[in-house]
Amino acid sequence: MPTILFYLFAILMIAGGICVVVMKNPVSSAMGMIGSFIGLAALLIGLNAYFVGTLQVLVYAGAIMVLFIFIIMLLDLKKEEGKEYGGSSVAASIIIPIIFILIMIPVLSAVNKDFTKLDGHALNAAAEKLDKNIPADSHIRKALTGSSDGSKNVDPNKATLPDVNLIGQKLFTEYNFPLQIVGVLLLVATIGCVTLSKKLHGDATDPDEDQRMAKTLAKSTDIPKVTITANAESSDKKA
Amino acid sequence: MATASLTEYLFFSGLLFAIGLAGVILRRNIIVIFMCLEMMLAAASLTLVAFSRQRIVDGLPDYDGQMLVFFIITVAAAEVAVGLAIIVALYRARKTISTDDLTSLKN
Numbered sequence: 001m002p003t004i005l006f007y008l009f010a011i012l013m014i015a016g017g018i019c020v021v022v023m024k025n026p027v028s029s030a031m032g033m034i035g036s037f038i039g040l041a042a043l044l045i046g047l048n049a050y051f052v053g054t055l056q057v058l059v060y061a062g063a064i065m066v067l068f069i070f071i072i073m074l075l076d077l078k079k080e081e082g083k084e085y086g087g088s089s090v091a092a093s094i095i096i097p098i099i100f101i102l103i104m105i106p107v108l109s110a111v112n113k114d115f116t117k118l119d120g121h122a123l124n125a126a127a128e129k130l131d132k133n134i135p136a137d138s139h140i141r142k143a144l145t146g147s148s149d150g151s152k153n154v155d156p157n158k159a160t161l162p163d164v165n166l167i168g169q170k171l172f173t174e175y176n177f178p179l180q181i182v183g184v185l186l187l188v189a190t191i192g193c194v195t196l197s198k199k200l201h202g203d204a205t206d207p208d209e210d211q212r213m214a215k216t217l218a219k220s221t222d223i224p225k226v227t228i229t230a231n232a233e234s235s236d237k238k239a
Numbered sequence: 240m241a242t243a244s245l246t247e248y249l250f251f252s253g254l255l256f257a258i259g260l261a262g263v264i265l266r267r268n269i270i271v272i273f274m275c276l277e278m279m280l281a282a283a284s285l286t287l288v289a290f291s292r293q294r295i296v297d298g299l300p301d302y303d304g305q306m307l308v309f310f311i312i313t314v315a316a317a318e319v320a321v322g323l324a325i326i327v328a329l330y331r332a333r334k335t336i337s338t339d340d341l342t343s344l345k346n
Binding site: 002003006007010013014017018020021026029030033036037040043044046047048049051052055056059060063064067068071072074075077085089090092093094096097098100101104107108111112113114115116118122123125126129130161166167170171174175178182185186188189190192193196197 | 242243244245246247248249250251253254255256257258259260261262264265266267268270271273274275277278281282284285288289291292293295297298299300302303305306308309310312313314315316317318319320321323324325326327328330336
């Protein structure tokens with residue numbers, strides 16, 4: 001990624017992050033968060049991680065932020081706005097991150113490397129070292145060699161990084177068991193959400209509501225019973 | 240064409256993490272605290288992807304780092320769903336989501 005684009009998206013990411021912390025209105029915070037995630041996704045794409053960058057936009061900026069904004073709108077939070085922050089919490093929120101940045105300085109000065117270039121020749125060379133189990137006509141080989149049949153005729157100008165295919169290949173072989181565990185985790189989270197948002201028996205928001213609901217239910221079950229018996233009688237007469 | 244180095248990526252992800260940490264300490268609204276937590280997770284993901292791109296295995300980026308990011312995103316989605324359900328249940332019971340008023344576990 002060219003340096004100017006890197007700085008553009010990095011500043012978008014940091015500015016969005018500052019918006020989240022500084023804005024009083026939670027909706028503005030959520031909007032800043034979306035900007036921050038879009039900048040972050042652009043940085044990930046600049047690192048040749050196209051799949052993870054796309055996932056970042058779809059899951060974080062799409063699904064998770066919609067959920068956040070939905071909950072912010074559901075709970076009326078206007079009255080929380082006017083509060084002032086105490087001096088000690090402001091001081092702690094400035095000093096602790098600064099200490100964190102200071103700890104980071106020796107790490108960053110020890111790491112001083114440029115990224116290896118992933119150009120066409122490097123991708124052609126990588127195709128040679130691929131796992132033997134990957135068949136010759138697979139999309140991974142075709143993309144890495146840049147040829148239509150995935151074998152001898154390498155073309156550095158047409159070679160691309162088959163990011164999604166490589167991740168998928170790894171996900172369903174090496175990481176197959178963790179993937180199934182994550183499936184169970186999502187199921188448990190779904191059940192947990194349903195259980196948490198179910199109305200509790202001791203919930204005293206409207207005590208009459210249960211009785212009214214019981215009456216409506218009783219009426220609605222009465223009507224079909226009558227029709228069913230009438231139908232049964234008429235069919236008996238016919239018989 | 241000049242490209243950004245690993246150090247720059249690590250610096251900006253550390254900065255985003257520090258901003259998220261400041262938000263968790265400073266803010267009183269539990270939803271904004273939750274958003275700042277998500278931001279810290281995303282900053283950690285950026286670090287993982289930067290290291291995955293830097294470490295070349297057999298001529299390709301080391302995809303183990305990106306697998307970890309994949310699982311982080313999945314767990315974060317599950318966590319947000321459960322966390323927001325807890326916040327809604329809390330708001331129903333207490334009519335507030337400010338951490339100043341939620342001190343029943345103190346003392």
